[in-house]
Amino acid sequence: MASLEDNLKKAETHLARFRDGIVLNQIGGEAVPAASGETFEVISPVDLRPIARAARSGAEDIDRAAKAAKEAFAGWAGMPGKERKKLLHRIADAIAARAEEIALTECVDTGQAWRFMSKAALRAAENFRFFADRAPDARNGLALPAEGQFNYTTRTPIGPVGVITPWNTPFMLSTWKIAPALAAGCTLVHKPAEFSPLTARLLIEIAEEAGLPRGVWNLVNGLGEEAGKALTEHPLIRAIAFVGESATGSAIMAQAAPTLKRVHFELGGKNPVVVFKDADLDRAAEAAVFMIYSLNGERCTSSSRLLVEADIYEDFTRKIAEKARAIRIGHPLDPETVVGPLIHPTHQEKVLSYFDIARQEGATIALGGEAAEGPGGGCYVKPTLFTDARPDMRIAQEEIFGPVLTAIPFRDEGEALAIANGVSYGLTGYLWTRDVARAFRFSEALEAGMIWVNSENVRHLPTPFGGMKASGIGRDGGDYSFDFYMETKNIAFATMDHPITRLGG
Numbered sequence: 001m002a003s004l005e006d007n008l009k010k011a012e013t014h015l016a017r018f019r020d021g022i023v024l025n026q027i028g029g030e031a032v033p034a035a036s037g038e039t040f041e042v043i044s045p046v047d048l049r050p051i052a053r054a055a056r057s058g059a060e061d062i063d064r065a066a067k068a069a070k071e072a073f074a075g076w077a078g079m080p081g082k083e084r085k086k087l088l089h090r091i092a093d094a095i096a097a098r099a100e101e102i103a104l105t106e107c108v109d110t111g112q113a114w115r116f117m118s119k120a121a122l123r124a125a126e127n128f129r130f131f132a133d134r135a136p137d138a139r140n141g142l143a144l145p146a147e148g149q150f151n152y153t154t155r156t157p158i159g160p161v162g163v164i165t166p167w168n169t170p171f172m173l174s175t176w177k178i179a180p181a182l183a184a185g186c187t188l189v190h191k192p193a194e195f196s197p198l199t200a201r202l203l204i205e206i207a208e209e210a211g212l213p214r215g216v217w218n219l220v221n222g223l224g225e226e227a228g229k230a231l232t233e234h235p236l237i238r239a240i241a242f243v244g245e246s247a248t249g250s251a252i253m254a255q256a257a258p259t260l261k262r263v264h265f266e267l268g269g270k271n272p273v274v275v276f277k278d279a280d281l282d283r284a285a286e287a288a289v290f291m292i293y294s295l296n297g298e299r300c301t302s303s304s305r306l307l308v309e310a311d312i313y314e315d316f317t318r319k320i321a322e323k324a325r326a327i328r329i330g331h332p333l334d335p336e337t338v339v340g341p342l343i344h345p346t347h348q349e350k351v352l353s354y355f356d357i358a359r360q361e362g363a364t365i366a367l368g369g370e371a372a373e374g375p376g377g378g379c380y381v382k383p384t385l386f387t388d389a390r391p392d393m394r395i396a397q398e399e400i401f402g403p404v405l406t407a408i409p410f411r412d413e414g415e416a417l418a419i420a421n422g423v424s425y426g427l428t429g430y431l432w433t434r435d436v437a438r439a440f441r442f443s444e445a446l447e448a449g450m451i452w453v454n455s456e457n458v459r460h461l462p463t464p465f466g467g468m469k470a471s472g473i474g475r476d477g478g479d480y481s482f483d484f485y486m487e488t489k490n491i492a493f494a495t496m497d498h499p500i501t502r503l504g505g
Helices: 004-019 059-078 081-097 099-110 114-137 170-184 198-209 224-233 246-259 281-297 310-325 345-361 413-421 436-445 478-485
Strands: 025-027 030-032 039-043 050-055 143-146 149-157 161-164 188-191 217-219 239-243 262-266 272-275 305-309 364-367 384-387 404-410 428-432 450-453 486-494
Touching: 004 050, 004 099, 004 198, 025 059, 025 198, 059 149, 059 188, 059 217, 059 224, 081 099, 081 114, 081 170, 081 198, 099 114, 099 170, 099 198, 114 170, 114 478, 161 170, 161 224, 170 188, 170 198, 170 239, 170 478, 188 224, 198 217, 224 246, 239 246, 239 478, 246 262, 272 281, 272 413, 281 310, 281 404, 281 428, 305 310, 305 413, 310 364, 310 384, 310 404, 345 364, 404 413, 413 436, 428 436, 436 450, 478 486
Parallel strands: 161 188, 161 239, 188 217, 239 262, 272 305, 272 428, 305 404, 384 404, 428 450
Antiparallel strands: 025 030, 025 217, 039 050, 143 149, 149 486, 364 384
């Protein structure tokens, strides 16, 4: 098993290339700086020191990338699906071969713990393999016969698309968007989050080294209000896939409206984990702790609201606090670390601000509620538990996106459902009960795109992934991804001479 010292040495070797140069764009198969020559600084949340400078791109760079994607589109879309399958599998193999390098880089860039990132790169490879296997059948549709007519449907790739990915687990989430786009036959322009752009550079290098044709996949670094805005407004880009905050999704929708772009949004969440007293309480507690304190709480599907039946509320929240108190805070490259530093000082400041809000609203800070001392002096925050919370409090309504759990008691099933649905979000929900009828009843009424019963978030790749309300538009996963990246057309053949209405002579 690797030690912190081993990981630090390896990480420094991999990061040397970034420290000594610029994180470049990749446009039309060429590594290029921003047209302006400008860059922006990338810091590590571990010690707040610069680890790279990245190209600060603008509209001119986006225009060049969009034109490269447009030029490559016909050839890529026309490639037989079985050939795209082979190529995507080569990319998956190359990701797996460099999994350690990817994980070490991502830990230093994002602050995410090694124990989670070491698996994320392998999940990314699985994303490519999963969609690679679907590439040959991506265009398949339905046969829809009717009297005197035979209809059939087919699907075609929509065209060049824009992919804007977040900073929390950037490598894995980028593959979750990019792999189905490529499998469908789309070309793309990828704009990674400015807080964590390093592994996006690794990913596109891996893809092109595996044989991906020039211009099929273009990488443009930059700030959201500059490069991101230019991408969402560009007329050659037919669709935008975005993962991030709900407010940003709203802005992107407005920017994309004049060009009538299709949009797919995976946005924020304030997800409930609902625990009834008849549940397996030990398993429920383990799952609740895992889903809020793993990945630093910086995940859209985290169980950030804990709804507990009143009869067991005190005992159950005490159990949560005991487990959370034992969580190891430390350097992300330490294999023993569970919670590392948050992504950036601005985000740490946001998370810390909710501790004062909790006090002002009258909640109890049962655990944490302050910054933590961590190696390097970076953006560390203690795992936190709020109790004595009410559903209308800001800490129970707003997405904090950190290792912060808000616990709320409920009296009965009806009140639990009202609290669970009483937020603007609707991404996921977690339900713990042994009552099968209640599980069906509650799940049907819960306003969430994904629900796990007696389980933490265990993803099955063919299933739909996405949310309701302010949590997003559209679904990823399996064939659902192709619904976004492809256009469906119907073709009707007359099989007999039917009467045609005559107009005129």
